[in-house]
Amino acid sequence: AQSVTQLDSHVSVSEGTPVLLRCNYSSSYSPSLFWYVQHPNKGLQLLLKYTSAATLVKGINGFEAEFKKSETSFHLTKPSAHMSDAAEYFCVVSSGGGADGLTFGKGTHLIIQP
Amino acid sequence: GAVVSQHPSWVICKSGTSVKIECRSLDFQATTMFWYRQFPKQSLMLMATSNEGSKATYEQGVEKDKFLINHASLTLSTLTVTSAHPEDSSFYICSARAGGSDVEAFFGQGTRLTVV
Numbered sequence: 325a326q327s328v329t330q331l332d333s334h335v336s337v338s339e340g341t342p343v344l345l346r347c348n349y350s351s352s353y354s355p356s357l358f359w360y361v362q363h364p365n366k367g368l369q370l371l372l373k374y375t376s377a378a379t380l381v382k383g384i385n386g387f388e389a390e391f392k393k394s395e396t397s398f399h400l401t402k403p404s405a406h407m408s409d410a411a412e413y414f415c416v417v418s419s420g421g422g423a424d425g426l427t428f429g430k431g432t433h434l435i436i437q438p
Numbered sequence: 439g440a441v442v443s444q445h446p447s448w449v450i451c452k453s454g455t456s457v458k459i460e461c462r463s464l465d466f467q468a469t470t471m472f473w474y475r476q477f478p479k480q481s482l483m484l485m486a487t488s489n490e491g492s493k494a495t496y497e498q499g500v501e502k503d504k505f506l507i508n509h510a511s512l513t514l515s516t517l518t519v520t521s522a523h524p525e526d527s528s529f530y531i532c533s534a535r536a537g538g539s540d541v542e543a544f545f546g547q548g549t550r551l552t553v554v
Contacts, residue, residue: 356541367444367531367547368482375541414481418541425472426533426543428481 326351328417330429338437343402345432347415350396357398358416358426359389368414374398385409410436440466442534444546451522451553459517459549461532467512468534472543473505476529488515522553 331346349355356375360368372383379391389400398415415429441464451457461471470489474482486502488494488509496502504526506518515534519526529550533543 358542360545365529365548365550367442368533368545370542370544373542418543425484425487430481433479 326353326355326417326419326427328415328427328429330413330415330432332432333430334433334435336435336437337405339407340404343400343405343409343434345400345413345415345434347398347400347429348396349398349415349417351417351419353419356418357389357391358418359383359387359398359400360414360416362412362414362431364411371400371413405434405436407436407438410434440464440534440536440544442468442532442544442546444532444549446549447547448550449552451551453523453553454521456518456520457522457551459519459530459532459551461515461517461534461546463513463534463544466534466536466544468515469512469537470535471509471515472533472535473507473515473517474531474533476531476548478529482531485517519551522551524553527551527553 327350329348358373359371362368371387372381374381374391382388387402413432416426418426443462445460473485476482485500486494486496488507490509490512494507509515531548532546535543
């Protein structure tokens with residue numbers, strides 16, 4: 325069994341300040357972890373993924389995340405927020421490939437204040 | 439990255455009619471495809487998982503006779519909402535995975551279905 329908890333349903337930051345979106349997971353196996361971003365009425369775009377290689381993962385648009393097994397966390401960060409970062413962010417865990425499903429967090433709505 | 443194309447991006451239909459949504463993997467062979475439903479301001483809810491050439495596996499509570507899924511080829515899966523009703527109005531998203539141990543899934547752009 326696996327699960328994902330996104331600790332904040334909404335996060336509001338000012339443009340130019342750091343972003344932190346928190347995600348904790350549980351999994352019976354060595355998990356793969358993903359962060360996706362969704363803009364209104366759009367599909368999901370992959371920001372970054374962790375698949376048992378380096379624990380600090382760099383993604384697109386300046387985002388990065390660190391896999392911490394001891395804390396079962398995979399928090400998403402960005403040093404400086406941009407207005408275009410305003411969107412919904414989903415943390416996702418997968419225990420395998422093939423037909424093994426993805427388990428989604430409930431999402432975090434990121435608001436960027438001008 | 440790999441591209442998954444979902445069509446149409448939005449559709450309006452009358453109650454009682456059927457609507458077909460297509461999901462295509464454009465540059466890879468998708469052994470497994472997933473269909474999700476997303477309610478406003480909520481996360482994605484997995485409806486069903488389909489493997490090419492076999493019947494889809496539906497999640498509990500999803501009516502398989504209402505949401506018909508066909509995965510006849512390695513690049514195409516379709517979701518047909520039969521006898522649609524206003525409560526079926528939602529955002530539907532597909533995703534696709536290549537075979538083997540590849541864990542990354544690629545998502546379509548979603549379909550906004552409105553039943554009037």
